[in-house]
Amino acid sequence: MTRTAPPASPDDPRTLRRPAAETAPRRGRPRDAARDRAILDATLAVLTESGYRALTTAAVAARAGVSTATLYRRWSSKDELVIAAAATHIEDVRTQPDTGTLEGDLRVLLRDKAAALTGEAGRLMQALVGEAAQNTALADALTAAFLEPVHRRVGEAVRRAAERGQIDSVPDADLLGAVVVGPLMSRFLLMPRPDQVDAATAQATADRFLPFALRAVGAG
Known part of the structure; x- marks a missing residue:
């Protein structure tokens, strides 16, 4: 016959030794936004120095000054971490100014893109574009971060110009972004x-492309 041990009394030593944290519900510590940003910045730094294939979560954690456990509590894989880092460079299409002319809108857009491509975003793109050909999730993240926003900005500029009567209406205006x-x-x-391209050179290069961009959308 199997005996069942009696329940422990409040004075039982086993009860007294039990930490309060084991009986009280645990509350999760809120995410530290500054730490998240430090990890993402470290990811970009390691990525541009070593490339995607050589990047390790241990190297990122060391650069950010956190443990790998801290990193994995936020992102469960290398891919997720890199995609999150890429997402920090998504352009805000709501900041696209309306200059009143198609030429002015496209000039601002091209200068903005030239500045981005010659900065952190450009280094990130160079580091990831080869890997993206074999990694669907990464390719989707790059498309969302770098291509779709600027394509929408082109589409908006072209539609505004058509509404002003500056150009004829263009079908599939969003596709003009690639052009x-x-x-x-x-x-x-x-x-x-x-x-290594300085800001003045990047801007001048963007301006040289402007006449061709205008002709592409029917304004030349």
């Missing part, structure tokens, strides 16, 4: 070190 910005991206992304 307007694609040559500029090719110019900088194929360079060995686009980050």
Whole structure:
């Protein structure tokens, strides 16, 4: 016959030794936004120095000054971490100014993209574009972070110009993004070190592309 041990009394030593944290419900510590940003910045730094394949979560954690356990509580894999880092460079399409003319809108857009491509975003794109050809999740993240926003900005500028009567209405205006910005991206992304291009040169290059962009949307 199996005996069942009596329940422990409040004075039982086993009860007294039980930590209060074991009986009280635990509350999760709120995420530290500054720490999250430090990890993402460290990811970008390691990525641009070593490339995607050589990047390790241990190297990122060391650069950010956190443990790998802290990193994995936020992102469960290397891919998730890199995609989150890429997302920090998503352009805000709501900041696109309305200059009153198509030429002015496209000039601002091309200059903005040239500045991005010769900065951190350009280094990130160079580090990831080869890997993205074999990694669908990464390719989708790059498309969302770098291509879709600027394509929408081109589409908005073209639609505004058509509403003003400056150009004829253009079907599939969103597709013009690749035509307007694609040559500029090719110019900088194929360079060995686009980050070594100074701001004045980047802006001048963008302005040289402007006449071709205007002709592409029917304003030339």
